Amino acid sequence: MKRIALLGMPNTGKSTLFNRLSGASARVGNWPGVTVDLMSAKILLGGHIVELVDLPGIYDFHGFSEDEMVVRHFFEHNSVDLVFVILNATQIERQLALALEVRDLGLPAILLLNMEDEARRAGITIDTQSLSQRLQMPVVMMSAKYGDGCKLALEKAAEAIHNLPPITPEELHSRLASDDRIENEMESILKSSVRIPPQLPDQLTAQIDRIVLHPWLGIPLFFGVMYLLFQFIFTFAVPFQDGLEWLLGYLRGGLFEPLLSGTPSWLHGLLLDGIYDGVGTVAAFVPVIILFFLVMTMVEDSGYLSRAAFMMDAFMARLGLDGRGFVMLLMGFGCNVPALMGTRIMRSRALRLLTMLIIPFSLCSARLQVFIFMTTALFSPAQAPLVLFTLYMMSFATAFVTAVLFKGRLPSAEPFILELPPYRFPTLRQIWLRGWHEVGHFLRRASKFIIAGVVMVWALTHFPSDVPPASSQTLAGMISSALSPVLSPIGIDPQLAIALIFGFVAKEIVIGSLAVIYGLEGDALMGLMAQRLDWVQGMSFMLFTLIYTPCLSTIATLKSESKSAGFAALSVAWSLLMAWLVSFCFYQTARLLGF
Secondary structure (H helix, E strand, C coil): CEEEEEEECCCCCHHHHHHHHHCCCCEEECCCCCCCCEEEEEEEECCEEEEEEECCCCCCCCCCCHHHHHHHHHHHHCCECEEEEEEEHHHHHHHHHHHHHHHHCCCCEEEEEECHHHHHHCCCEECHHHHHHHHCCCEEECECCCCECHHHHHHHHHHHHHHCCCECHHHHHHHCCCCCHHHHHHHHHHHHHEECCCCCCCHHHHHHHHHHCCCCCHHHHHHHHHHHHHHHHHHHHHHHHHHHHHHHHHHHHHHHHHHCCCCCHHHHHHHHHHHHHHHHHHHCCHHHHHHHHHHHHHHHHHCHHHHHHHHHHHHHHCCCCCHHHHHHHHHCCCCHHHHHHHHHHCCCHHHHHHHHHHHHHCCCHHHHHHHHHHHHHHCCCCCHHHHHHHHHHHHHHHHHHHHHHHCCCCCCCCCCCCCCCCCCCCCHHHHHHHHHHHHHHHHHHHHHHHHHHHHHHHHHHHCCCCCCCCCCCCHHHHHHHHCHHHHHHHCCCHHHHHHHHHHHHCCCHHHHHHHHHHCCCHHHHHHHHHHHCCHHHHHHHHHHHHHCCCCHHHHHHHHHHHCCHHHHHHHHHHHHHHHHHHHHHHHHHHHHCCC
C-alpha cells in the first residue's frame, strides 16, 4: 500500500487538509520509531488505496524538540512514497526552507501552498510555475479550509506516486545532515518567484490583539470569555441531556424491564440497576461533551487559545509547564477527558505527563453538580457563590502545587515556540469533523471501563443480597466502615463514604447514591443533609470530592494517553493523598477554632 505523509510547520492548516481529505475515516495508530500516536487514514487515489499520515508540525529536520524528533524517527523507520509539504502562502518567506530541506533530502514531494485565499487578500502573488522549476517539485495553490485546489493536489499526487521512486528509510537516514546552502538558495528563490507588499493588511488582527493581549485586561477578558463559553455549553446542552435521560428512562420502563421480568433478581438488578443505569449516566453526559468539542474547536481554530497560551506562559514556566498547560487546565473545567486528550499538541513526553498530572484537579462539570447540591443544602444564598468561588480557587491551587512538586521529576527542555495566527472562523464542516473524531474516540475508549466500573459498584452495593442495597451491611458499607479510621478525622461518615465509592465511577453518581442511601430525593434530601451535617463537614466533603481520585473515564484516558498504567496509578494515589491532607487540615483547623 502506498503512503503519503503530510509535513508542514505549525499553523499551516495541515490538520485541516488531513481532515478534509480523510473525512470520517481517520484513526489513531502507533508507528515504529515514534513515541506518540499519529493520525492516519486510508483514501482512494488513482484507483489504489493510499494511506495518509498526519505528522506533527515542525520547523526543520535538524531541531532538538520532541516534535522534530518524532518526524525524523518516522521517516527513518517507515517508507514513504510521497510527501505533501504544506506551507502557509502568506508566510512563504519564513517557511520555504522546509521545502528546500525536503528537496535536498531526496524525498518525493508536492508543495501545497495553503491559505491561498488569505494570500490573495494580502496582495501576495506567487508564480507557481517558476517556483516549481526552482524547487524541482510540483506546486499547487490551495485553500484546505474551503477545499479549493484539493482536487488538483490529489491528481498530481496520483501522478507522482506512479512516476517518482519512493525513498527507503535507510537512504533518508544517510542524507539527514545539515545543509548550509539552504538559506542562501531560499533568498534567491523568493526574489525571483514571490512578490510581497511592503506591509500586509493585518490591521484587524492587530486591533483585536491590542485588546486581548493587553497586559492588564487580557487575562480577565480571557476568563470572562471562557466563562461565557462554558455557560453557553451547559445551558444549551441541558435540553439534550433531559431528552436523552427521558429516552433512557422510557427504554428502561417500556422495553428492558418487561423484557427482563422473568430473569433472576440478581441478573435483573445487575443488567438494569448496574450496567444500564451506569452506562446511561455517562451517556447522558455525552451531549455536553459533543457541544464542548464543537465550541472549543471554534475557539481553538480561531486563534484565540494561542493568545491565552502566550499571556500565561511566563507564569506557567515557573511551574515547569508552558502556556498550553494553562489552556488545558481551563478545558478541564468542562470535562477532564477532552483536556487530557488535548495535551497531544505537546510533543515533549515529560511536559505532557506533567500537564496530564494537573488536569484532574480541574473542577469539572460533574463535580460542580455535587457542589451546587451541597452548597444549596448547607449554605445561605449569599454564602453559596463565595463557597463555589473558593472551590474553584482550590482547584487552581492544587494543580499549581502539584506542578511545583513534580516538575523536578518531569523536566522538559521543549522550547515554547508559538506562532500567533491571524483570527479565522472555521467552517461548519471543520467543526463537525473535529467534534465527531474526538467524541467517537472518547466513547470507544471509555465505554469498556465504565461497564467494568458499574458492575463492580453494583456488586459492592447489592451483596450480601439479604440486606438493603447500598446500606452499611453491604460490601460497600463494610469497606466504608473499614475506612472509618481514615475518613473520620476529616469529618466523612460511613454514609458519605459510600457515596464517594460511587463517585469513583462518575461524580454524577454521588448525589444519586445519597438518594439511595437515605431513601429521599430533591428538597427532602437537602433538608436531611442540612440536619445531619454542619457546614464544616460539608465543606470538608466537598474539598475531598474536588481533589480525590478522578472518575473512571479520566483514569482510562490517563492510561491511554500516557501509555503507562504506572503513571495513571501515580495520579490516582497522589490525588487521594492530597485530598486527605487538604480536608484534614481544613477540618481539624476549623474544629480547633470552635466551628
